Amino acid sequence: MAHRIGIVGASGYGGAELMRLLDGHPALDLAVVAAHSQADTPVSQLFPNLAGAATFDHVDLDVLRELDLVVLATPHAAALELGGRFYDAGTAVVDLSAAFRLSADGFLEWYGQAHPRPDLAAGDPTAAPDVAYGLPEQHRDRIRDARLVANPGCYPTATLLGLGPIAGLLEPGSVVIDAKSGTSGAGRAAQDHLHFAHVHGSLTAYSAPGHRHTGEIERWLPGELGAVTFTPHLVPMSRGLLATAYGTLTEDATADDVADALHDAYDHEPFVHVLPTGTFPQTKALAGSNGCQLSAVVDARTRRVTVTSAIDNLGKGAAGQVLQNVNLLLGVEETAGLSAIGVYP
Numbered sequence: 001m002a003h004r005i006g007i008v009g010a011s012g013y014g015g016a017e018l019m020r021l022l023d024g025h026p027a028l029d030l031a032v033v034a035a036h037s038q039a040d041t042p043v044s045q046l047f048p049n050l051a052g053a054a055t056f057d058h059v060d061l062d063v064l065r066e067l068d069l070v071v072l073a074t075p076h077a078a079a080l081e082l083g084g085r086f087y088d089a090g091t092a093v094v095d096l097s098a099a100f101r102l103s104a105d106g107f108l109e110w111y112g113q114a115h116p117r118p119d120l121a122a123g124d125p126t127a128a129p130d131v132a133y134g135l136p137e138q139h140r141d142r143i144r145d146a147r148l149v150a151n152p153g154c155y156p157t158a159t160l161l162g163l164g165p166i167a168g169l170l171e172p173g174s175v176v177i178d179a180k181s182g183t184s185g186a187g188r189a190a191q192d193h194l195h196f197a198h199v200h201g202s203l204t205a206y207s208a209p210g211h212r213h214t215g216e217i218e219r220w221l222p223g224e225l226g227a228v229t230f231t232p233h234l235v236p237m238s239r240g241l242l243a244t245a246y247g248t249l250t251e252d253a254t255a256d257d258v259a260d261a262l263h264d265a266y267d268h269e270p271f272v273h274v275l276p277t278g279t280f281p282q283t284k285a286l287a288g289s290n291g292c293q294l295s296a297v298v299d300a301r302t303r304r305v306t307v308t309s310a311i312d313n314l315g316k317g318a319a320g321q322v323l324q325n326v327n328l329l330l331g332v333e334e335t336a337g338l339s340a341i342g343v344y345p
């Protein structure tokens with residue numbers, strides 16, 4: 001029998017992308033597509049690609065908590081409240097926001113707010129055992145047994161996939177991440193700096209230093225690499241994210257060690273592909289997919305390794321990874337409804 005799931009925040013970019021992915025899923029029945037201000041709006045009025053869908057539902061907690069699983073695709077403030085309520089009711093939750101990714105202390109530091117449910121803060125060592133950080137390539141077993149999964153941020157996903165396997169080969173304090181995202185990363189709401197006339201033909205950094213994803217990257221990078229420098233950029237494209245991460249190799253580490261670590265981590269993974277050294281991933285190749293392509297080069301002059309990793313911010317960076325986590329949590333084939341192959345050109 002199909003598992004019945006619902007989305008809260010279906011009228012946003014992440015939620016609507018999940019609606020697209022769930023169309024025709026072999027084991028999941030999308031029973032509720034709830035919106036906030038857009039409840040009762042025809043889905044195709046906001047998302048013309050979803051022409052067959054009806055109208056957005058209202059958020060009805062009594063209906064939602066009867067489902068097998070609820071995906072929260074809302075701002076973190078709404079998820080903080082809803083996540084705890086569903087968890088307490090025994091309904092499984094996968095949350096796309098930052099509400100449950102950090103420790104309670106980390107949440108206070110980076111989001112300026114006391115966490116209302118430290119027991120559900122995935123980054124806390126004392127968090128409930130059925131709470132997981134949803135990066136399957138690094139936390140798969142915990143996700144399988146979870147009741148609440150905190151889906152990673154888009155920048156942390158690309159960065160952690162690139163740096164995670166080689167973290168033990170790097171000097172503490174040497175990591176710098178320079179990342180670029182298309183404008184859908186900022187959500188559907190109209191904002192002045194996201195107008196076509198502002199973004200088209202332009203490139204800019206933002207929120208540096210101290211972008212909130214810095215804390216998430218530091219929390220979930222394996223080992224003791226210490227503070228990282230992270231600078232995000234806005235690029236004139238709808239979707240796609242490229243993270244370029246730099247670190248200095250320890251004295252005894254070699255370029256072969258880097259290549260071996262990446263291949264050991266990913267050669268058996270369905271969604272992460274290591275490209276041959278000297279070829280570099282491009283965002284377009286991942287569009288619409290749950291894939292991540294990455295490659296590493298080592299500069300012998302500086303002992304610095306550069307890892308570039310590309311994802312679709314709405315795919316592996318959001319809805320695709322949500323579906324991967326939903327599949328794992330519900331015991332469905334992990335790859336169901338997903339592909340690592342993007343739309344190209």
Ligand SMILES: NC(=O)c1ccc[n+]([C@@H]2O[C@H](COP(=O)([O-])OP(=O)(O)OC[C@H]3O[C@@H](n4cnc5c(N)ncnc54)[C@H](OP(=O)(O)O)[C@@H]3O)[C@@H](O)[C@H]2O)c1
Pocket residue numbers: 008009010011012013014015035036037038039059073074075076078096097098152153154184185186187188189313314317318
């Ligand atoms: N966009 C990305 O690439 C990306 C990647 C990773 C993670 N995320 C995270 O995923 C979440 C959703 O992002 P998004 O880009 O999809 O945002 P979005 O396009 O702005 O959509 C936000 C959604 O949340 C709903 N919502 C707002 N306030 C609500 C409330 N109080 N109660 C219930 N629903 C509420 C909105 O409903 P109405 O429109 O009906 O008002 C809308 O459906 C955010 O936390 C974001 O940080 C986004």
